[in-house]
Amino acid sequence: MMTTTVGPFKNEPFTDFTKEENKQAMQAAIAKVKQELGRDYPLHIGAEKIVTDAKIVSINPGNTGEVIGNMSKATQQLAEQAMQEALKTFETWKKVPATERAEYLLKAAELMRRRKHEFSAWMVLEAGKNWAEADADTAEAIDFMEFYAREMIRLSETNVHQPLTKIAGEDNRLTYIPLGVGVVIPPWNFPLAICVGMTTAAVVSGNTVVLKPASTTPVIAYQFVALMEEIGLPAGVINFVPGSGAEIGDYLTAHPKTRFISFTGSKEVGLRINRLAAETAPGQIWIKRVVAEMGGKDGIVVDETADLDAAAAAIVASAFGFQGQKCSAGSRAIVVEPVYDELVSKVAALTQKLEIGLPEHNYAVGPVIDKNSYDKILEYIEIGKGEGRLVAGGAKAGGDGYYIQPTVFADVDGKARIMQEEIFGPVLAMAKAKDWREAIAMYNDTEFGLTGSFFSSDEDRIAAALEEMHCGNLYVNRKCTGALVGVHPFGGFNMSGTDSKAGGHDYLLLFTQAKATSRKVR
Known part of the structure; x- marks a missing residue:
């Protein structure tokens, strides 16, 4: 029989695959x-x-x-x-x-x-x-x-x-x-x-x-x-x-x-x-x-005081990590008008650099899980072409599997289907807000409430976002995926589950x- 003194919990470290061994x-x-x-x-x-x-x-x-x-x-x-x-x-x-x-x-x-x-x-x-x-x-x-x-x-x-x-x-x-x-x-x-x-x-x-x-x-x-x-x-x-x-x-x-x-x-x-x-x-x-x-229809809100390069990187990582097949995936980005066009350009450029290929060869983007998901996501992409401006991706990708290009739509209305429905694939919808308060209201306009992120350097706005953004896991100035056991207890509100x-x-x-x-x- 073991004793009860097992030491404190420590997270398992991630492997550094840049090391040859x-x-x-x-x-x-x-x-x-x-x-x-x-x-x-x-x-x-x-x-x-x-x-x-x-x-x-x-x-x-x-x-x-x-x-x-x-x-x-x-x-x-x-x-x-x-x-x-x-x-x-x-x-x-x-x-x-x-x-x-x-x-x-x-x-x-x-x-x-x-x-x-x-x-x-x-x-x-x-x-x-x-x-x-x-x-x-x-x-x-x-x-x-x-x-x-x-x-x-x-x-x-x-x-x-x-x-x-x-x-x-x-x-x-x-x-x-x-x-x-x-x-x-x-x-x-x-x-x-x-x-x-x-x-x-x-x-x-x-x-x-x-x-x-x-x-x-x-x-x-x-x-x-x-x-x-x-x-x-x-x-x-x-x-x-x-x-x-x-x-x-x-x-x-x-x-x-x-x-x-x-x-x-x-x-x-x-x-x-x-x-x-x-x-x-x-x-x-x-x-x-x-x-x-x-499920989740998670979003990242960005105001004009934010580090836009950091925000763009977080948006792309949140939207396209594991091909967007995470309940925590950031499939919405809501950006205030003064920096909207600049951030859309940055996100589109980063998305277009993502390489697609066989997972065993360690490409950034791999396949979606099966034929049903593949067909459903492609249908949503066609819907998105009628609801927004395509700025990256938008089609099947090559390969002997279920490969889809990481896809970004800009100028999407907050009530659009691709802003409201969980797609569970590599599709990102970007919307414009007049200011940070409207952006938070747009973020909250969903039946889900799992993860979210707020990018800003204004402490008063951050404090307001922490109180007002309604989700189970809210992050500030970082991506909205990647919860760690013991660090970020994970579960969401509303139709995202029992929290x-x-x-x-x-x-x-x-x-x-x-x-x-x-x-x-x-």
Whole structure:
């Protein structure tokens, strides 16, 4: 059994790929992973590994002729089997001391750290991330495990003596106990970090889970599940059931024994999950808890006192990092009139310099995730041509994958579709405001509220922006992507979700319930 003195949390450093030894190490990891492509993968239900005839075929979005793996596909019957295994295992797992549960996460984090480039290589090939984006994803996964392990230890240590009001003659305590079986539904865009964070937060809190990974990135999720098996996590704590959202996602969400659903993905799917979870199934004895991180229509506001070069760089990085496929992506830029034309020119020039190509060769811009996304984004680009002035991109890009030119539209009205709807691709809309106050009002004119950024050198305006810009994560004079675990607890307002603040000190409480006990003493 581990002790509770594990030291302070420190973020995993990012890899510097300008160093030749790191570059060679990443190339070697990609070569190693490519030797493993095309394999068949099973479900994990309790101690069983189940291979099904039906498969989810995962392909490389940057080279669509390359099969990453053939993932077994769960049916409702198998989803039910996974639920029963999770229920059975919960009865023993909930009794495992919190410090022991935390130890599994710390062991997994250390092993992932040793294999960091291999995990990143899987994301380069299956998700289409360039080296830096994949490396940051793996680092965040390590951070989540390290952070949540320490948080569970902290909560268990404070369980005994919560700061309750003392009264004579009673011993009163408040403890946090696990909820039960949770359904974890992570996204494809951070296929390791968010999958790991959502799953390990639930299990370190004493819950068991049924994990349904994203169908476009199931092999990366499998690598995580295999890692947890390797470090000795008891069978049945994580039950791995890839499959159709309509077939098994809805089934598990509506299941009477599901205690909570942890979801990251689109607004539409999140609202459907919330609606299904709100219905009480026969035999259900609790109100299901939904932890949802959904979409965003994030923006960067720039006033005339800002450093325009820094603002332009931040706008381009926020809009086009991982091809704009982030819920935090800055897909809107709202700029005051005196510097609008100059900033549009700077943004267009930087965008046109971005090179597009195969992620394994580490181009700045790679493919979007699949054919559905590709077609949807191209449709939005055509809509944008009628709503704004095209200043960069605007078309498909070459290559044997789902490549789209980073695209910038200027002179877009605040009510335009490309200013209001989440595109989830490399498309940036730029709008003009008469002054910084109107710019903030335009920023707030959205159903979402996830991330935002304000560029200014005026302290009074910065203070006003910090108060008035309505979002869960607001940054000043920096890009609106790149939240760090423990540094920027992440989650948004309005249709961006339940503001669950992943990577923050109160996140684990979402997977527990507080029990107050009172004992009369002499």
